[in-house]
Amino acid sequence: MTNFTTPSRRSLLRGAAAGGLLAATGLPIGRAFAADLVVGFIYVGPRDDYGYNQAQAEGAAALKKLAGVKVVEEEKVPETIAVEKTMESMINLDGAKLLFPTSFGYYNPHMLKLAKKYPAVRFEHCGGLWTEGAPKNAGSYFGYIDEAQYLAGIVAGHTSKTGKLGFIAAKPIPQVLRNINAFTLGARSVNPNATTQVIFTGDWSLPVKEAEASNSLIDQGVDVLTCHVDSPKVVMETAERRGVFCSGYHVNQAPLAPKGYLTGAEWAWSGLFTSMVDAVKTGKPIPNLVRGGLKEGLVKTSAYGPAVGEAARKQADAVKARFLDSGFVIFKGPLKDNKGAVVIPAGQEQGQTDLRLESMNYLVEGVLGALA
Amino acid sequence: MTRSDGWAATIDAVAIPVLAIVVALVLFGAFVAIYGVDPFAAYGLMFEGAFGSAFSWQNSLLRSAPLILTALCTALPARAGLVVIGAEGALALGGLAAAAVGHALDGANGMVTVTVMAVAAAVIGGAWVALAGALRYWRGVNETIASLLLVYIAIALFNHLVEGPLRDPASLNKPSTPPIADDAMIGAIPGFDVHWGLVTGVLLCLAFWVLIERTTIGFAIRLIGDNQKAARLAGLRLGGYVLVVCALGGAAAGLAGLYEVAAVHGQANASLLVGYGFTGILVSFLARHNPLAIIPVAILIGGIGASGGLLQRRLDLPDAAVLVLQGILFVTILASETMYGRIRWRLPSLVAARRPA
């Protein structure tokens, strides 16, 4: 099933590091004779939302520093024909040769349709699942952010006094469930009695509802909050105000909760984007399906906050080291869901490249909540 | 006198909106100038992005297609004196019905499927808005507020069904209904990038204009709109007409949902709900609820939307610049309502006629 090759991805990322180095040393390679490569970024929300869009925009900001690259950006583009026209406009009017439509709903049918129409333009989508048969000039990238969530779970499990963790999520979709499950498994690896209470708000950006959900969870004795919504700002601020701990998502939210911020699961797109720009400029092939975790540098954890104790740091760092040399699997048997059914039998493992993880439809034992 | 009155009314109908648009553009230019952006650069880019090339024209027309259909949902009831703002709900449920029916008929003939989907979308959309009309007529519930509340309820139902009972288990990270078959998809107009929703919208506008202006039913509707008491005295059955205008308007908005499903997304999901229903209200008011005027107004608003991207990319204006312009435009055009019949257009003939006196 998993025929996208890890070696090519690795070499790609090594290229990324090299590209980053070149940029850092300021060598103006090709500035004099190569025409600027125009790269277009499209966001579904505001790009300074302390969340998903900001993580992508930080990657875009890294490209702006490169010589010979021009970045054009458009924010708050809805996932409908509007995004098709934005992509087309970037191609036709701005001369874009590489496009990053960053929201999940841009993939099918919009980006796939445009990729067929403009075979000379490279399309890179965040979160979609490129499959054989889709246009070759399209690709999808995503990070195994559940690895960072697992580490955040370890820290949360160590730090929580009540053993009750809270997770505020937008919708019960596989990417979200994988995070909830990884966070819970991480916490239960240090405190087998820890539970994660989950609340689904129903949409990606509902500040008042997110604040209400935070308060409800805290009232139920939850003392570590984390979330998977577009902008974690409200959840972090509410947790800090109520004096409980919080764990971030998408980008570093430590400035929002200086006392209670433990750590967080962050995206790290700049290296990948830089390598993709490099590949497009030099005509090197880019794998159509790019996935990677801590090891490949696509995700990272926030620096530990002041409330994180020595034991928690040590254990999280130890597991992180195992992630970094590929020796750690989060989802392995025996694993039960929270209704008692076995989802992964004993002796089986689902490594990160296992496509079954991309269609996760259960909550693991220890998660309080249900899929609607 | 009557002849010059007719003249003046015609000139009013053209000159006043054009003047209002010019005023709005000047105000918007002043606004971006304060923000530090050259207003003429902004005007130039807006024209380029909206109508500057074949690509831009198609972009504007494509964006106007759903707006024409949703605007009719406000325009028709308005002619009978009702302010209905419920198009978004009719679009949501119409689109959902189309997607559900389309999937249920999987394997049937494409044309048949599309037809049944269209009927389903129009019936559900029509019934939903007619509900607001019925509440208005039989219970005296204010139709503006009722239609708005029905929007919220429709969206909740839509989300509940799309993410629950009607969800395609294979739609992983974006909960959606199962996709409809390829041969049930409505393609683009041959040679263009624009889907058939535009043609449907234009035809419906023409049909509704004839209905309102040239038939006895339309006469009755206008009479109700002008003066309910007089209409009642004339023996009109108000309830029937109220239901008809609401149902027809809702059906048009339901068809907007159909095209979103069958011409754009291929399934129903949260991407259907991007506010076409609300922008349609704006279009209808700007067109003074005249079905024929809806067409150019929708294209204008579509063009503003189409040019928004260029304003962001080239001038670094926030995306909300489009909202600001729409807001200014809306307010100035509404305020200009007061000018009708109050400007003395100095037609040469009039001037000449007056001179001896």
Added chain:
Amino acid sequence: MSNAAEALGWWGVPLAVIGGAIRVSTPFLFVSLGECLTERAGRINLGLEGTLIMGAMSGYATALHTGSPWAGVLVAGLAGLLFGLLHGAICSLPRVNDIAVGIGLMLLGTGLAFFLGKPYIQPKAPGLPAIDLGWWSSLPQVQAALKINVLFVIGVICAPVMLWWLKNARLGLVVRTVGDSADAARALGFPVIATRIWATAAGGFLAGVGGAFLSLYYPGSWSEGLSSGQGITAVALVIFARWNPMGCFYASLLFGGAGALGPALQSVGVTQGYYLFNALPYALTLAVMIIACSPRRTLAGAPGELGVTN
């Protein structure tokens, strides 16, 4: 924190609903009181959603620049006042539809707030203080639920004062007369247009203050998703409250509590149908309107000049 660990279980639901009612209701309360005043003078202003958002943005920006959240509240109110004046003035032109102008100003207010608010999404402005009314309880959950913002208290005082004022003050009488019958008001020598303009402006002021509550207290930061239609809902809520300021207060509490019900039920394990729970307040309003209205008479308490109730 060890005592905080004691979960309340199902008791958490009513507590969350009460706490949520207090936290979530304040914007509803201010917008509905503002709209109530405007409608009692015979105009309907659907633009208060835009006013609310504009108030939230301008209040946050002011608090950030001056360091004083109360300056933010004042500026939010003044921004609302300006929008109210604009609405009142435009609608005073003959043949201009107040509902439509409201929708236009909703767009304009939202657009301006998003446009000018971009630089304020990231920075952290000082928030409004809260009064601790839960000091008597040892339960932190109760303490948190009874942490009450001063604006809520002001709103609570405003409601009966406005009720009394409408009934007894001379200006209140003017507002009511203008709202019930413009002809009667003219016969009595009351200034119809001026009264409507300042009633709309004052209503805008209140709605702007409601917006400041959103950005400066709960949830307590500026973002473009801050209002999910509270301004529009509050307009519907006035009808629900039958144009009675105390009714607005009760209805706001009800809506706030209903908004808190969904998350609270999920936190104790009721996980089905959260979309439907979220729509509960709207369904409730519609149901009340259906029951309370009748085609043969105007709604009790409805101002006669209000186009919306004929």
